[in-house]
Amino acid sequence: xxxxxxxxxxxxxxxxxxxxxxxxxxxxxxxxWEMPLSYPAGTLAEHAACRERAVVFDVSHLGTVxxxxxxxxxxxxxxxxxxxxxxxxxxxxxxxxxxxxxxxVLDDIIVWxxxxxxxxxxxxxxxxxxxxxxxxxxxxVTATRAVIACQGPDARSRLAAVSPAAAAIGxxxxxxxxxxxxxxxVAGTGYTGEDGVECAVPNAVAEPFWEALLAAGxxxxxxxxxxxxxxxxxxxxxxxxxxxxxxxxxxxLEWVVAWDxxxxxxxxxxxxxxxxxxxxxxxxxxxxRRPPRAEQVVLRDGVExxxxxxxxxxxxxGHGIALALVAPDVEIGTPVQIDARGTMLxxxxxxxxxxxxxxx
Amino acid sequence: MNVPDDLRYSPDHEWARLDxxxxxxGITDYAQDALGDxxxxxxxxxxxxxxxxxxxxxxxxxxxxxxxxxxxxxxxxDVNGDLADNPQMLNQDPYGEGWICVIELADPAAVDExxxxxxxxxxxxx
Numbered sequence: 001x002x003x004x005x006x007x008x009x010x011x012x013x014x015x016x017x018x019x020x021x022x023x024x025x026x027x028x029x030x031x032x033w034e035m036p037l038s039y040p041a042g043t044l045a046e047h048a049a050c051r052e053r054a055v056v057f058d059v060s061h062l063g064t065v066x067x068x069x070x071x072x073x074x075x076x077x078x079x080x081x082x083x084x085x086x087x088x089x090x091x092x093x094x095x096x097x098x099x100x101x102x103x104x105v106l107d108d109i110i111v112w113x114x115x116x117x118x119x120x121x122x123x124x125x126x127x128x129x130x131x132x133x134x135x136x137x138x139x140x141v142t143a144t145r146a147v148i149a150c151q152g153p154d155a156r157s158r159l160a161a162v163s164p165a166a167a168a169i170g171x172x173x174x175x176x177x178x179x180x181x182x183x184x185x186v187a188g189t190g191y192t193g194e195d196g197v198e199c200a201v202p203n204a205v206a207e208p209f210w211e212a213l214l215a216a217g218x219x220x221x222x223x224x225x226x227x228x229x230x231x232x233x234x235x236x237x238x239x240x241x242x243x244x245x246x247x248x249x250x251x252x253l254e255w256v257v258a259w260d261x262x263x264x265x266x267x268x269x270x271x272x273x274x275x276x277x278x279x280x281x282x283x284x285x286x287x288x289r290r291p292p293r294a295e296q297v298v299l300r301d302g303v304e305x306x307x308x309x310x311x312x313x314x315x316x317x318g319h320g321i322a323l324a325l326v327a328p329d330v331e332i333g334t335p336v337q338i339d340a341r342g343t344m345l346x347x348x349x350x351x352x353x354x355x356x357x358x359x360x
Numbered sequence: 361m362n363v364p365d366d367l368r369y370s371p372d373h374e375w376a377r378l379d380x381x382x383x384x385x386g387i388t389d390y391a392q393d394a395l396g397d398x399x400x401x402x403x404x405x406x407x408x409x410x411x412x413x414x415x416x417x418x419x420x421x422x423x424x425x426x427x428x429x430x431x432x433x434x435x436x437x438d439v440n441g442d443l444a445d446n447p448q449m450l451n452q453d454p455y456g457e458g459w460i461c462v463i464e465l466a467d468p469a470a471v472d473e474x475x476x477x478x479x480x481x482x483x484x485x486x
Contacts, residue, residue, distance in 0.1 A: 026396075037396070042451070043422040044397045224396060224422050289400045289447070291420050312422060313399035341418075341425070343402075 014060035015146045015206040023220055031125025033061040036222035043224035047315045050192055050229055051355075054152035054159075055221035056213050059191075062147050063128030064200065065121040065138040072119050072137075076111065079134055081248060081265075083258030089116050092172045092187045096248050096256050097123075097134055098265025103272050105242040105251065106130055112174045112187050120185065120200070122147075124238045134264065146206035150218060151196035151229075153358065159197065161216040162209070169197050179212075180205050191226065193233025193357055231321060232314050234283055234352035240294060240309045241281055241323055249277045250325060279306060279325045283352035284336065286320030286345050289313055297339045298324050298347075305330050308338060316355045320345065323352075361484060362389040364455055368471055369480035370431040372413070375455060381468050385431060386459045387419065387450060390484045395421040398450040401443040403460055408436040412470065416461065419450065428460060432470040438462035 011034040014020070020027065025036035036058060038046060049055050067076060077084050082095035090113065097107045107127040112120040121138065123131040132138050150159050160167035163186075165177035171188040177199075178184065185200040201209045214220065227237070236242050241251050248257050249272055257269065286292055292311030297304050306326030314321040322338065330336065330349055338345040367375045368383075373391035376383040392398065400420040410416060410430035417428045439461045443449060449458040465471065475483065 037423070042397045044399075044448070228422060290402070291399060291422075291425075293425065313420070 012061075014058050015203040016058045016060065016148075016210050019207055019210055020058065020220075025220070025222060028223065030223055031061055033125055035061055036220070038222040038224045039220045041219065043222070043228065044315050046219065046221035046225035047228050049219040050152045050194055050221055050225060051316060052153070054150065054154040054196075054218050055225070056210065056218040057149040057151065057221050057226055058146065058210070059149050059198065060142075060146045061125040063123040063125065063131065063140065063142045064145065064147070065123065065128060065132055065135070066141050067119045067121055067135065067138040068117055070117055072117055075135060075137055076119060076121070078262050079264050080109065080111070081257045081263045083261050084111070084113065085261075086258075087113060089113050090174050092174050092189050094256060096242075096253070097131060098248070098263065098269060100265050101268060102245070103247040103249070103265045103269035104244050105238070105246060105248055106134070108236065108238055108242050110187070110189055112185065114174055114176075114185065127238065145200050145202050146210070147198055147200050148206075148210060148213065149190055149196065149198045150213065151190045151192045151194045153194060154217070155194070155196040158216045158218055159213070162212045166197060166199055171195070179209050184209075191235055192229040193235070193353060193355060194229075195357070227310075228312050228315055231310055231312055231323070232316050232353065232355035234323060234354060236281075236323075237310060246325065247272055247277065249273055250279055250281060252281045277328060280328050281309070282306075282324055282326050282330060282332070283350045283354060284308075284311075284322040284324055284338065284347040285317075285350045285354070286311075286322065286338065286347045288345065289319060290340060290343070290345055291320050292322040292338045292340060292345060292347070296341075298326055299337045299339065299344075300330060300334060305336070311338075314354060320347075321354050322347070361393065362455070363477050363481050363484075365477045367455065368431070368474035368476060369483075370429065370474055371483060372429045372431075374429060374431050376431045376471065376474060378468075378471050382437065382462050382464050383431065383434075383471065384459050384462050385416070386454055387428065388480070389454050391426075392451045392454045392458070395419060395424070395426060395450075397422045398447045401447045401450065401460065403439040403443065404436045406436055406439055410434065410436065410463070412473075430463065431474055432463070433466040434463040435466075436461050437464045
């Protein structure tokens with residue numbers, strides 16, 4: 001993980017902080033929070049547990065901005081890029097908040113449409129205030145709950161022992177369940193490339209719910225495994241594949257942009273589309289185990305054509321993988337090199353995701 | 361953290377086991393724990409001549425890259441080839457199967473400059 005620009009301020013703590021420390025987690029600063037990097041099993045074992053069985057991640061550092069009222073849908077639609085008209089209450093949607101100035105992705109967000117007039121908008125840890133500012137509305141309820149991601153091929157079967165209702169929620173569906181008499185929210189979403197759900201659980205029952213999941217056979221996994229899992233699935237991380245200077249188009253996420261809706265940054269993004277993006281996000285498969293790293297230069301025939309945005313060792317593939325922003329003519333199948341601190345790593349531009357979910 | 365009494369230590373978290381004018385070198389239990397899961401080791405080439413604190417190689421974990429430094433001056437006479445396929449040996453057995461290289465010492469007395477186990481324990485306790 002690269003350095004965290006929020007390292008300086010006081011760090012926030014998850015409602016599950018004590019539970020992580022009891023498990024022997026290595027805690028690290030991330031987006032202004034102190035969160036588990038790994039547990040004693042280690043990142044590689046946690047990664048494998050998610051691909052083969054079922055893990056739980058504490059993702060309480062994601063924000064929750066509650067937007068309610070008869071104009072909530074209209075407000076969100078006027079700001080965010082995706083078309084809420086394609087979904088409805090009880091559904092979740094991935095969407096972007098863009099800069100008016102250049103179409104940069106200020107944040108990538110999952111919207112949980114809970115009830116006709118009730119939305120939980122889930123920004124990234126450090127971007128919550130940016131999102132409330134852009135909306136000019138919404139209540140930041142992040143501090144009232146934990147968010148626990150249950151992921152992996154066995155996630156639903158194990159979750160059913162704790163909450164059958166939560167386990168039954170479909171992919172990109174949103175619903176509610178009760179735990180110890182307390183109302184919780186669940187969505188069929190995740191960030192690993194595996195099946196699973198994410199549960200927003202009020203603080204009062206967060207720790208008992210987490211403990212019940214561990215007792216049901218979930219293995220705890222930290223941010224280290226979350227990063228290698230999402231990279232294999234080629235899912236973007238804000239601050240790497242998205243962020244200042246990087247638009248939805250460059251990131252290859254035009255499907256998130258509903259051009260027939262209003263949204264912030266539309267003119268700038270339309271101008272970029274007309275001109276063609278100056279660079280595009282591609283996947284790179286590296287020969288050998290050495291992990292490429294963010295900010296390393298990508299070369300084709302000895303000429304610089306781009307830069308790595310995220311890179312690591314792929315535990316599933318056994319070699320290095322990377323996402324990189326490269327010139328648009330660097331097509332799939334192109335051999336390239338990555339300058340890894342002076343050592344040239346041979347790589348190939350490949351299709352993504354790097355790792356496909358096993359068919360059940 | 362495991363800090364064997366019979367080894368010497370550098371402030372850069374390498375260990376050295378002295379044997380007949382040579383030292384076997386690896387990274388400490390403390391270092392492997394701080395690095396996290398090791399996925400790649402770039403060892404020095406046999407024949408490399410190093411001064412004390414020269415870069416010996418690199419260790420990459422799932423979270424970061426770190427340099428390995430020569431604890432004392434000498435010539436690399438052997439490297440652990442098994443690490444190419446099993447870099448996690450650095451995590452699983454840092455003082456045994458996870459050794460990195462063997463250095464023929466330019467001056468065997470230089471080992472006395474290194475920390476003993478108590479000195480290293482004090483260093484990592486801070």
